[in-house]
Amino acid sequence: MIHPIYAYGHVVLRKPAAEIPRDYPGLKNLIDDLYETMYHASGVGLAAPQIGQSLRIFVTDGESFSEEDPSVANFKKVFINPVILEEYGDEWLFNEGCLSIPKIREDVERPSWVRVQYYDPHWNLNEEVFTGIAARIIQHETDHLDGILFVDHLPPIRRKLLQNDLKAISQGHVKTSYKMVFPNNKK
Numbered sequence: 001m002i003h004p005i006y007a008y009g010h011v012v013l014r015k016p017a018a019e020i021p022r023d024y025p026g027l028k029n030l031i032d033d034l035y036e037t038m039y040h041a042s043g044v045g046l047a048a049p050q051i052g053q054s055l056r057i058f059v060t061d062g063e064s065f066s067e068e069d070p071s072v073a074n075f076k077k078v079f080i081n082p083v084i085l086e087e088y089g090d091e092w093l094f095n096e097g098c099l100s101i102p103k104i105r106e107d108v109e110r111p112s113w114v115r116v117q118y119y120d121p122h123w124n125l126n127e128e129v130f131t132g133i134a135a136r137i138i139q140h141e142t143d144h145l146d147g148i149l150f151v152d153h154l155p156p157i158r159r160k161l162l163q164n165d166l167k168a169i170s171q172g173h174v175k176t177s178y179k180m181v182f183p184n185n186k187k
Contacts, residue, residue: 001029001032001033001036001037002033002036002037002040002178002179003033003037003051003052004051004052004178004179004180004181005037005041005046005050005051005099005100005178005179005180005181006049006050006051006052006100006180006181006183007100007101007102007169007170007172007174007180007181007182007183008100008101008149008151008166008169008170009166009167009169009170009182009183010052010100010170010181010182010183011183012049012052012053012054013049013050013100013144013147013149014147015049015054015147016145016146016147017047017048017049017054017055017056017144017145017146017147018054018055018056019055019056019081020055020056020057020080020081022123024055027080027121028121030048030053030055030057031057031059031078031121033051034046034048034051034057034058034059035059035061037051037178038059038061038099039061040178041099041176041177041178042064042177043099044060044061044062044063044064044065044137045058045059045060045061045137045140045141046058046059046099046141047141047144047145048145049144049145049147050099050100050144052181056080056081056082056145057078057079057080057081057145058078058079058082058141058142058144058145059076059077059078059079060075060076060077060079060134060137060138060141061075061076062075062076062133062134062137063075063076065133068133069132069133069134071131071132071133071134072132072133072134072137075133075134075137077120078120078121079116079118079119079138079141079142080118080119080120080121080123081118081119082116082117082118082138082142082145083116083117083118084114084115084116084138084139084142085115085116085117085127086113086114086115087110087111087113087114087115087135087139088111088112088113088114088115089111089112089113089131090111090112091109091110091111091112092109092110092112093107093108093109094107094108094110094133094136095107095108096108096136096140096150097150098140098149098150099178100144100149101149101150101151101166101169102169102174102176102180103165103169103174103176104151104162104165104166104169106150106151106154106158106162108150108153108154109153110135110136110139110153111135111139112131112132112135113129113130113131113135114129114130114131114135114138114139115127115128115129116128116129116130116138116142151166169182170182170183
């Protein structure tokens with residue numbers, strides 16, 4: 001099922017998400033819904049809070065970046081209760097966007113490597129190291145689970161310059177190809 005994506009300003013995007021218990025009912029449906037919603041919105045990652053569910057899970061598919069970074073050609077994964085154990089390497093700028101903050105893209109600096117522990121859909125515990133765009137996607141989506149948005153990583157002056165655009169998004173004054181839930185929509 002395709003869900004609407006929650007827009008900037010909605011409280012669910014700022015709340016640290018709850019861990020998913022092993023006996024969580026409907027886990028497969030949630031994973032399927034996250035993928036279906038992500039593909040419908042042309043995303044490369046989607047976290048459960050972005051569809052209004054404050055749960056520690058996100059999905060990824062880096063195929064659209066495979067020309068730029070061939071290592072993400074098969075980067076289609078489900079991360080349940082992920083924990084970033086370590087971020088390291090040179091900081092690098094990358095132009096990030098977010099389905100919850102449509103029409104805004106900004107250069108964000110993040111470490112180039114990440115070591116993450118997570119459960120897969122079969123509840124196997126994994127610990128892996130990712131680099132490049134895969135690391136970037138994991139950092140961005142894990143931030144969603146912690147109530148952090150990519151604009152929080154911008155310098156204060158840049159955030160101030162974006163203030164009116166962000167307010168407009170929260171009020172529903174943005175057109176997207178996918179349905180959204182706006183917290184301050186006065187329509």
